Amino acid sequence: MPLLKGTSHINDRGVLTIGGVAADRLAERFGTPLFVYDEALIRERVRTFHRVLQAEGVDYDVAYACKAFCIRAMVELAQEEGLSLDVVSGGELYTAFISGFPPERIHFHGNNKSVEELELALQAGVGTIIVDNFVELERLAALIREGTCSRQGQPVNVLLRMTPGVHADTHAYISTGQEDSKFGFDLGSGQVAEAIRRVQEIPELRLTGLHMHIGSQIFSAAGYLAAVERLLGALPSLPQFSFDVLNLGGGFGIAHTEAEDAPPIETLLLDIVRGVKARFADAGYALPALWFEPGRSIVGEAGWTLYRVGSIKDLPGVRRYVAVDGGMSDNIRPALYGARYTALLANRAREAATETVTVAGKLCESGDVLIEAADLPPVRPGDLIAVPATGAYAFAMSSNYNRLPRPAVVFVRNGKARLVVRRETYADVVRFDRSLSADDEGSEDEASDDVGAFLKGEWG
Numbered sequence: 001m002p003l004l005k006g007t008s009h010i011n012d013r014g015v016l017t018i019g020g021v022a023a024d025r026l027a028e029r030f031g032t033p034l035f036v037y038d039e040a041l042i043r044e045r046v047r048t049f050h051r052v053l054q055a056e057g058v059d060y061d062v063a064y065a066c067k068a069f070c071i072r073a074m075v076e077l078a079q080e081e082g083l084s085l086d087v088v089s090g091g092e093l094y095t096a097f098i099s100g101f102p103p104e105r106i107h108f109h110g111n112n113k114s115v116e117e118l119e120l121a122l123q124a125g126v127g128t129i130i131v132d133n134f135v136e137l138e139r140l141a142a143l144i145r146e147g148t149c150s151r152q153g154q155p156v157n158v159l160l161r162m163t164p165g166v167h168a169d170t171h172a173y174i175s176t177g178q179e180d181s182k183f184g185f186d187l188g189s190g191q192v193a194e195a196i197r198r199v200q201e202i203p204e205l206r207l208t209g210l211h212m213h214i215g216s217q218i219f220s221a222a223g224y225l226a227a228v229e230r231l232l233g234a235l236p237s238l239p240q241f242s243f244d245v246l247n248l249g250g251g252f253g254i255a256h257t258e259a260e261d262a263p264p265i266e267t268l269l270l271d272i273v274r275g276v277k278a279r280f281a282d283a284g285y286a287l288p289a290l291w292f293e294p295g296r297s298i299v300g301e302a303g304w305t306l307y308r309v310g311s312i313k314d315l316p317g318v319r320r321y322v323a324v325d326g327g328m329s330d331n332i333r334p335a336l337y338g339a340r341y342t343a344l345l346a347n348r349a350r351e352a353a354t355e356t357v358t359v360a361g362k363l364c365e366s367g368d369v370l371i372e373a374a375d376l377p378p379v380r381p382g383d384l385i386a387v388p389a390t391g392a393y394a395f396a397m398s399s400n401y402n403r404l405p406r407p408a409v410v411f412v413r414n415g416k417a418r419l420v421v422r423r424e425t426y427a428d429v430v431r432f433d434r435s436l437s438a439d440d441e442g443s444e445d446e447a448s449d450d451v452g453a454f455l456k457g458e459w460g
Contacts, residue, residue, distance in 0.1 A: 003255060003342060003388040006041030007303045008411075014350035016386050018303075019412025021052035022348040023306055027384055030408050031307040031423060033326035035395050038414040039077070042391075045265065046081040049294065054156050056288050060276070063107050065250050065295030066092045068392040072300070073411060075099040084127075086250075088295045090117040096122060099319045107247075107293070109161075112136075118143055128157045130211050130247070132184055135200055142307035144204040154200055155206040158186055158199060159247055162192045164227040166214050196239045207241050209288055213249025217261055217297060224248055226275050232283045246288045248272065251285035256389040257342045271375035274321050281305040296392035303391020304405075306346060307333065309383040310362065320357045324381050327361015328368045329401045330396040331387075335367045343374045346386035359385060363402050395421075397405070404430050 004010075012054045016023040019038050026036055046062075052059040063084035066075070070092050076099050078085060084105040086095050096106055104127040110117070111132045118140055121129060131137050144156065161184035185191035192210070196410065199207045210231065214223045228246075235243075252269070253261040273290065280287045307324035314320050333339035343359060344353065353375040361368040379385075396407050405424030410417045 003258065004228060005388070006038040008038060008045070010349045010352075011119040014348055016344060016346040016349050016384075018304060019417070020415035021412045021417050023304075023384055023386055026410065026412070026417060027306050027346075029417070030225055030410055030419065031385070032273065032306050033084065033324070033330050034306045034409040035330075035390070035409040035421075036306060036417075037163070037299070037391060037411045037420075038302040038304075039408065039411045041075075042077060042299055043081055043292075044292070045298045045302070046078075046083060046267050049269065049292065049298075050082065053290070053292075054267050056270070056273050056277075058273060061293065063105075063293050063300060065293045066095070067396060068295030069292070069299045069303070069396050070095055071109045071395075071409065072099045073418075075101050075410075077103075086295075086439060090114070093117065093120055093124070093126070103127065107159075107291075109139055113139075115143065122156065128159060128208070130140060130159045130161050131195070132161050134185075134195065134198070137195065137202075138381045141202045142203060144456055153158045155204055157206050157208050159209050159211040159245060160192060160195050160199065160207065161211040161213070162187050162231070162253050164212050164230040166223055167339065176268065184211075185215055187230060192234070195299050196241050199240065200239065206254055208261055209243055209245030209247065210247065211247035211291075213247075213293070214251060216251045217253040219268070221268060221275055224272045225275040225279065226452055228279050229236045232279060232285065233401060235283075235285065236316050243285075243288050244274075245291055245292035247293065248276070250293040250297070252294055254392075256300075259340075265294075277419075300392035301389050303389070303394065305387045305390040305394065307359075307385045307387070308381055309381055309385060310379065312379065320355065320397040321360050322357045322374075322376075322385070323360050323362055323386055324370070325362060325372060326404075326407065327363045328362070328365060329404045330398045332372055332397050332399070335365070336397075339389050341371050341389065343371055343376065343385050343387050345375055345376050345379065345382040348383065349379055353377055355379070359387075363404070383459060400424075400429050 010018045011022060013119040018036050026034060051290050061084050063086040064078040065086045067088050075096055084354045085096055086107045086109055087096060088109045094166060103124045105336055106126045107128045108121045108126050109130045113136055138459050162183050163184040163186050165188050185195045199205050212227050214227055252265055253262045277287055307326050309322055309326055311323045326337045355378060356373050356375050357379060358369060359374050361370055395409060408423035409421035
């Protein structure tokens with residue numbers, strides 16, 4: 001049985017059950033496609049990070065990486081579980097603010113933060129800004145000096161994002177620690193040293209440490225430790241600074257299929273922490289606080305997508321296509337970089353898998369294939385197909401391609417299902433369209449009203 005994690009199991013009727021709620025009941029109540037999250041498993045994953053880091057006796061912080069899955073309910077859960085928050089855009093900041101998340105526990109990332117986004121972060125009192133490049137550094141300093149975002153004399157805490165020159169063992173699209181990357185200051189060419197010097201010349205900024213993120217879907221501590229070794233080797237040549245924080249980013253891999261041999265979170269985390277402690281000790285440096293930014297490893301395996309089977313097409317001697325009512329509009333990862341998934345027949349999960357089918361979406365692209373080869377019982381129109389491990393970067397990257405409404409999202413726990421994102425309607429899809437016969441030319445002013453209200457102190 002593929003990837004039954006957390007509270008998911010097969011009930012006496014042979015139906016997939018998540019959080020004590022049967023998949024067929026969820027589909028009947030909320031429709032399909034449907035994202036279903038095992039809330040208990042999310043909380044257990046978070047508590048694993050706390051448990052391991054506390055047992056290791058290190059000063060630490062864990063910031064949930066919103067880019068993996070950012071909705072109000074998830075932000076509220078993160079706050080309840082004692083996490084900080086890693087955001088990368090004004091939209092994620094906005095979501096955090098309206099969810100009541102403490103701004104001092106927010107870390108603001110991004111390689112191209114706009115003036116408006118930085119103003120929003122400064123006005124709100126975001127706790128740490130991870131500076132990505134020299135342009136941003138100058139932009140941030142100018143905003144503070146202009147007095148448009150008063151911090152009442154308090155300097156802004158910043159980390160410098162560095163690329164250590166480590167090539168993570170993962171897909172090129174999700175590898176970020178190599179020299180040729182759009183992210184961060186390059187360590188090997190002297191950019192990190194220059195960035196440290198520039199920050200130290202700006203009294204309105206307080207440099208608290210360095211940040212590195214080598215990529216995603218990583219199954220071994222080797223890349224993290226190689227990056228730390230590069231940093232420790234370069235420290236003597238860097239200007240002296242208050243090295244209070246080393247943010248090691250995220251990237252902890254999960255299994256999307258039975259073939260992916262992902263280590264348990266606690267194993268990988270222990271290997272990293274103990275390896276970092278040993279290397280700092282060997283180099284004669286005090287260990288800074290260790291910060292982490294997990295996203296996928298917290299929500300990925302907790303998420304399922306339920307689809308309803310529509311048409312079936314047989315090509316004798318070639319393949320059988322089973323088309324579902326979603327596709328690349330709700331999970332772009334297979335088409336974008338060849339991500340692999342598995343599936344089960346949620347309404348007849350105990351039946352023997354006797355055929356191999358290709359699970360295709362309904363979008364107008366030949367590349368709209370969710371699973372190239374899924375071993376399933378004989379599939380019929382109307383069946384429910386469940387795809388596990390879709391909790392990260394599926395809903396977050398969903399679109400309205402072909403003008404399809406985005407799916408609903410439910411959290412399930414202890415036999416109860418809570419709707420946390422309602423399904424879009426066709427009216428939602430066209431709500432920003434304007435007619436050619438409109439009297440005026442239109443304006444973008446209304447799009448910025450929410451941010452403008454916040455900056456004027458009228459919101460939050």
